[in-house]
Amino acid sequence: MRFSYKELKRLASLPEKVTIEEVAKAINSIGFEVEATFPFGDVEGIKFGKVLEVSKNPHGDKLNVCKIEFDDKTRIIQSTATNVVPGKVIIAFVPGSRAGGITFGEKKMKEIVSEGMLSSLTELGVSKDLVRDSYQEGIMFYDEVKDLSLDPVDYLDLQDTIIDVDILSNRSDAQSYYVMARELAAYFKTDFQ
CATH class of the missing domain: 3.30.56.10 (Phenylalanyl-tRNA Synthetase; Chain B, domain 1)
Incomplete structure (x- = not known):
């Protein structure tokens, strides 16, 4: 147990x-x-962001290009998640954030630079067997969060x-x-x- x-x-x-x-x-x-x-959860530097726009990457069948507003700037992050829609608040690994031994940075994917990665619950350290089926592969939304400067690690009590x-x-x-x-x-x- x-x-x-x-x-x-x-x-x-x-x-x-x-x-x-x-x-x-x-x-x-x-x-x-x-x-x-x-x-x-062995993560740090993650941020809350509000999805402004979502469009398909014209060079990649499965990639969605998400324009996301964070407390410090607006970033483009590409994702294969299909449940991300404008107006929703998400958590993302932005350049400089860390999960375990991996530090995130910018990466060019199918001709467009992606400034991080959207995070599901399992990527934050939640065991897959504790996550509802509807969120196994998808991105979780935090629409109750109005202040994007809040630290998701503190907010979700991941320490x-x-x-x-x-x-x-x-x-x-x-x-x-x-x-x-x-x-x-x-x-x-x-x-x-």
């Missing part, structure tokens, strides 16, 4: 100073086994660590945040929320 470090801390009312290492040690101490901990815990067959009840947070609250002597 995979748990969000931030969510477990919130539910178990753990002090801010409690580290991921201390939570993992506590989970091991209360009879479970932490298999691994890893960052939820988190996932704790992968091996749950014993006789403790299937621990496959929930409720039980795991309750156990952690008892371990750290805090008030369970």
Whole structure:
């Protein structure tokens, strides 16, 4: 079972100073086994943008040319996504942004320079099995975002660590945040929320 470090801390009312290492040690101490901990989304420099125009690349059958307004400038980004339409707010990797070990830049694609890449949920670090079928290949929209200068990493709370815990067959009840947070609250002597 995979748990969000931030969510477990919130539910178990753990002090801010409690580290991921201390939570993992506590989970091991209360009879479970932490298999691994890893960052939820290893991305930085991504931006919200509002799609202004979408047209077909005349030199490429599958490429759409998207004119997108960001907080710092308007960029052209090409994509094979078919659900992008004008007026929608999206997230994009712009030149200088990073995902894992990849830093994004400009790239000429079918005679037109693309200044980044549109981002789906899976490219932000969300496991494919947690994404609705309708968003598996498509771009997610964030129309509630009115301020394009907001940092998507903060807005979507992507600065988190996932704790992968091996749950014993006789403790299937621990496959929930409720039980795991309750156990952690008892371990750290805090008030369970």
